[in-house]
Structure formats: structure tokens, C-alpha cells
Amino acid sequence: MIYADITGWGRCLPPAVLTNADIETLMDTSNEWIVSRTGIQERRISHVTNAELARVASARALAAAGISAEQVDMIAFATSTPDECIPNTASMLQNALGASNAAAVDINAACTGFVYSFNMMSDMIRAGSIKTALVVGSERLSSLMNWSLRESAILFGDGAGAIVLQASDNEAGFVAGKLGCVPDTRELLAVPDFGLDAIAQFRPLDVSIVFSGQEIFKKAVKGMGDACEAVVAEAGLGLDDLDLIIPHQANARIVEAVVRRIGGDMDKVVLTLDKYANTSTSSIPIALIEALEQGRVKPGMNILFTAFGAGLTWGASLLKWGERVTPLGETDISLPPTDKTGLDLINAAIARRQAYEQTN
Ligand code: UT7
Secondary structure, rough: OOEEEEEEEEEOOOEEEEEEHHHHOOOOOOOHHHHHHOOOOOOEOOOOHHHHHHHHHHHHHHHOOOOHHHHHEEEEEEEEOOOOOOOOOOHHHHHOOOOOEEEEEEEEEOOOOHHHHHHHHHHHHHHOOOOEEEEEEEEEHHHOOOOHHHHHHHOEEEEEEEEEEEOOOOOEEEEEEEEEOOOOOOHHEEEEOOOOHHHOOOOOOOOOOEEEEHHHHHHHHHHHHHHHHHHHHHHHOOOOHEEEEEEEOOOOOHHHHHHHHOOOHHHEEEOOHHOOOHHHHHHHHHHHHHHHHOOOOOOOEEEEEEEHHHHHHEEEEEEOOOOOOOOOOOOOOOOOOOOHHHHHHHHHHHHHHHHHHHHH
16 A cells, blocks of 8 residues: 655745734724634735745755655646746746656645645555655735725735655555535636636736635535545544644634534644735645644644635545654755835735726
């Protein structure tokens, strides 16, 4: 039996912080509303491209696994904010890392992209098609925000997380997975005009997220709840056997509702959304790495991932952690510094948008 063990991990959080107090200067909202309705206190805003965030997270993951980029057979790059559509972002990352033997694919399942990618790459390793995969979740959602829409702009942040999956004889890694997509719900969460439809009609690129928060909330709780129950049952486990629950970090109230629905224990949940908000497909690897750094991950633990996102996609993965909870190595690769605050970066983006609107 071949297992797909997580042997490396790395994340990249851009340094510029945008607090709720900063957002109060941009729109009619309040720290009190944001914290009580979502649990979010601040988020990071990137001063570099999505691929650069992914490059730093990936270099750290490879160092933690103690392998070279040439050893990677496949890069799965989960994102819904690609710097370019053609060629894909995974090939950009392949070049930046020097992963010359790797196949490279972008996976867009919105915020569920990491769970989709983790399950798919684990299955490829377990089937013997590949030996080593780099699974990356990386997003630069701040570039899609309309800073006059308070229902969506408060929710998101930028960041990247990456893991290395390697074939192993040891019983560790992926145990069970369940993926799906709620039919007839595509309009609940979308970025209209962000593709060929707009180009075909020669419309200027003027994008922002369209959002039905409450509808998504209800479907997210059901989708994630059902997926969690399915993977726990498939693994032949009970809820008490779970040691850590690492959910997509969209909203603390959604997480609590999912955990209540499946009869889980909030003490086992890893929450990072207070600091980083919703980083979409990056949120699970970022939270996993936070748990590792805090010593919450122990050898042999049963860990549950679950996520939902635009589509509306949903999914869950159950895995058994292996023996090693510390990185084998480190890298000095990091982001270029910036002296800008999150608010500086957002005000500059707003000014660019206004200038564009005046000239078009
Ligand atoms: O990862 C996938 C993407 N994430 C999601 O899809 C998130 C899913 N949904 C949610 O997290 C929640 O539905 C939200 C956080 C988006 C909204 O929370 P809610 O408790 O569902 O609020 P609501 O939409 O029912 O709005 C309640 C009130 C409304 O005012 P009225 O109509 O009651 O007077 C909104 O206009 O809160 C108002 N509101 C705000 N007030 C201050 C909405 N956004 C804000 C805001 N600041 N940022």
C-alpha cells in the first residue's frame, strides 16, 4: 500500500496589515460589526503578485521536506486569482522554483481549491502515478475587492500556503475525501466580467465580488457538515477520534455552526481568521502551519479539513499525521520588504481605479 504523507509545509503572509479600524475609514462599517458577525480583526494585503506569494510559501515547504524542486513530479496550484490565465500560474511557479521535472496545473474550485487539490494529488500518489506533489493554495483577493461594497470587502485577505506530499510506506497522510458542488448556486458568489465573456464584448475590466452572504452561509454549513460526516464514516472513525479540525476560515459563525451540526468539539478547531481573514483556498494550509508552529499537531493525529466556496463547491479530507512535526530545513527566501501599510496599498488601488474610471 502506498500512502501520501505530508512531509513539508510553508506559508507566506505579506507583511502589510489592514485592520478593521482602517476599513472604517473606507466605508460605512464598524470594528464591532465585523468582529461580532465574522470574528475577523485584521487581514494582510499583498504588495507582490500571487505567484510571488506562492513561490515563497513553496520554497519554505520544499526546505521543510528536505527535497529539491527537481524532485517534484506535479505542482497543483489552487487559486481563483491567477496572475495570468494562459499560461497557467502553476507553470510560472514551476519556472520560479526550478521544478523542471514537474507537471503543472492550476485548480480553480474557489475556496475549496486546496481540499480538491490535496485529495486529487493524494489519490495520484496512492495510485502510483507520481511520487512527489507540491500542493499550493495562494490568493491575492485584495485585487478583486470593490472597496465600496461593505458586504464583501471586509471579509478577505491575501496569503499563500503550500505542502509537499510524498509517497511513503508508512501509514500516514490522506485517509478519506469527499468533494462536491451544490447545483444551481453559481450566482450566489461570483466575479462577473472576469473572463472571456467580458473580453468578447470588449468590456473594460471592472471587477468586484457579487455576494449573497446569508444563502452561502446556510449552504456552506450543510455542504461542509455532510462532507465531514462522510469522510469520518468512510474512515471508520467516530467524531471523538478527531484530534484537530482545520476548516476554511470564512466566518467564525459558519465554523461554529458546522462543528455544532456534526457534534464536534470547538476546542479541536484551528481558527486563524481573526488575524488573516478569509484567504480563500490558502486558508487551510495557513491554519495547518499555524497549528504546527504552535505545537498543536502531534504524531499520529487524525486531522479533518473542510471547505466551501464559489460554485458552490464543498469538500472534506481526513488525514493521519505522520511522525515528524518539525521542518527538516529552512530557506532564507522571503518577500521583498515594503514600507507600505495595508491602508496605503488599498488607498493606492482605489486611486488607480478612480483614475481609470475618469479616463474610460
Ligand atoms: O469563503 C467563501 C466566501 N465567504 C462567504 O461566502 C461568507 C458567507 N457569509 C457570511 O459570512 C455572512 O453572511 C456575512 C458576514 C457576509 C454577513 O453576515 P450576516 O449575519 O449574514 O449579515 P446580513 O447579510 O444578514 O446583514 C445584516 C445587516 C444588514 O443590515 P439590515 O438590512 O439588517 O439593516 C446589512 O446591510 O448588516 C448590514 N451589513 C453591514 N453592516 C456593517 C452588511 N455588511 C456590513 C458591514 N458593516 N460590513
